[in-house]
Amino acid sequence: KQWYQRRVRVAMKDKESSVMVLKNMVSFEDVDDDLEDEIREECSKYGSVKKVSVYQEAQSEAEDAEIVVKIFVQFDKTSECEVAVNSLNGRWFGGRSIVATLYDEQRYLRDELSG
Numbered sequence: 001k002q003w004y005q006r007r008v009r010v011a012m013k014d015k016e017s018s019v020m021v022l023k024n025m026v027s028f029e030d031v032d033d034d035l036e037d038e039i040r041e042e043c044s045k046y047g048s049v050k051k052v053s054v055y056q057e058a059q060s061e062a063e064d065a066e067i068v069v070k071i072f073v074q075f076d077k078t079s080e081c082e083v084a085v086n087s088l089n090g091r092w093f094g095g096r097s098i099v100a101t102l103y104d105e106q107r108y109l110r111d112e113l114s115g
Contacts, residue, residue, distance in 0.1 A: 016078040018050075019108040020085050021070050023099040028056060028067040030094070035071075043073050046087060047080025055113045072108060 026035065036052045043049050053072040058065040075081040081102065089100035107113075 015102060015104075016082075017102045017105040017108075018075045018078045018081045019103045019105050020073050020075075020081050020088075020100055021103040022073065022088065023068070023070055023101075024096050025071055025093055025098050026069050026096075028069055031056065031069055039071055039073060043075075043084055046075070046084035048076040050074040050076055053113070057114050070113065072103060072113065074108065 022039070031054060035054055039052045039054075040049050043052070051072075051074040053074075055070045055072060057068045057070060059068060060066075073081075073084065075084065085100045085102055088098050091098050091100075
């Protein structure tokens, strides 16, 4: 078991990123012009925020498909991003439990935001 835990820690070290994604924070109907600024202000408590991107993803090609809102936050440093993820994941916001995770920085920089 200790061997496995060590392997997981080593594998996670390779996954450092300065980008996190917030899911289940707001619904499609809650997206407005102030959202990016509100997220930037909240996340600035954890470090220097480079960029906030709100991505709305339809879950199918259907006209009435559910739309999931993902909020990407890029920090200056990976350490700041890790603190933000640990602080925000599972926190309640507007009656919703936030899911905060690290996001692959290279995918983010290539604008690969779906999936």
